[in-house]
Amino acid sequence: MQERVDEESVSPLYLRVRDHLAAQIAKGLLTPNTRLPSERILAEEHDTTRVTTRLALAQLEAEGRIYRSNRRGWFVSPPRLIYKPTHDYSFSENVTAQGRVPATETLDVTSTQTNSWLATRTGMAVGDPIVWLRRRRQIDGRPVLVENIYLNPKRLPGIETYNFDRSLWKLLREQYGVELRGKQIEMYPTALVDPQASAIGVTAGTAGLYVTRCSRDADGCFVEFDEEFWLHDALSIQVEVS
């Protein structure tokens, strides 16, 4: 629906480099997860310097078209995962249903106490016992999010003894008979900083989406608070209201 066109006559060099790469991606010359030529080669091809080339790459990264992996290079971004945070859902099933390969790693499980930050968000009292779970999740081998999950051990006795490399939602339903109700979801775009950036394996400052979700059971009892740090190009949020 876009009729107005850029005056592309005298656009800055870094935007012309961006457009050149974007066109190659659009044409299918560069397909998802393939590596781009190195920054030095791209600079040479466009008769410019690495600084300018990196400006162009940063633009494409900000648009979600390419991503970097450690120091291995720049890669074409795959399609965004469609994510419906209002649904009870299994990450693995959702990823699989979209033709991708999921993976989950539990980073650590800690029995600790509710602090004031968590208390205001969950209704728990400061000092109440809480189980803190950290996980990293991947799509097609690429880590796309890390999450902090805070579980209420009063409602979920023995929860810390389970294996968390699977669907938490199924575990809650099958082992504890929990039907989640009354979700409060908040999200905003922000940069990933340490320790989340290093947990995902990206440079600090990489664009991300911060999502929190507070879930209660049918009785209004607090069950779970989830704090997710996504790579910004990895997902598209969908919400339906009737």
Add this chain to the structure above:
Amino acid sequence: MQERVDEESVSPLYLRVRDHLAAQIAKGLLTPNTRLPSERILAEEHDTTRVTTRLALAQLEAEGRIYRSNRRGWFVSPPRLIYKPTHDYSFSENVTAQGRVPATETLDVTSTQTNSWLATRTGMAVGDPIVWLRRRRQIDGRPVLVENIYLNPKRLPGIETYNFDRSLWKLLREQYGVELRGKQIEMYPTALVDPQASAIGVTAGTAGLYVTRCSRDADGCFVEFDEEFWLHDALSIQVEVS
């Protein structure tokens, strides 16, 4: 709830510059919408170059802590607007209720035809008449979003004759008796590019949030498709499900 701490011993210079500025903002030495010292002065203060200083500023911008305004300088970001896209709501009332000052500008209104992109999203047929409205909205004098709104003139006869510098939602309800139902919302983080970037007055590549919303009336008839381009630091999305 963050126990693990960064090894801050040998962090890169640009992160130390970032941390220094972030600390000043956190302490309240720099308050929302105040200007930061110029890049050249910051570079001198930290005994480095503009390139490194700009890396630090870009980090803070990505985190949503500062923003830039044309070539006027860098400013401390105000708090994010809380935005509940599932609600029927008035931008102006929402902004006002949060103690801020809203403004709306209609950029143009065009009677045109449904194209294939819009048809697949709305259920209209290609070639059906559609009214296309572009608006820019501000908070406290800062443009924070531009939007394309596509209205169904079959359901809303004469809609193109109204003044749109006010709440569209109220107009629909009061003049056409429309109660919106069945919203489909989709959103993802991406960079703002032209023409949206220039419409907001930011550099192409500035981080943004893309939001679409398709609304129908109680009979399931398509009423409105809204496409919003937000500055990424201007909002926090909230959704509640029961």
Add this chain to the structure above:
DNA sequence: AAGTGGTCTAGACCACCAC
């Protein structure tokens, strides 16, 4: 007119990864 950010050059050294 002076100052700001926007763009760009032509190099350099380092940490890390793959071979």
Add this chain to the structure above:
DNA sequence: TGGTGGTCTAGACCACTTG
């Protein structure tokens, strides 16, 4: 070990905004 991105220097000119 060679190539990658990550960080950094010390400049330059330009477009635009503000006084």
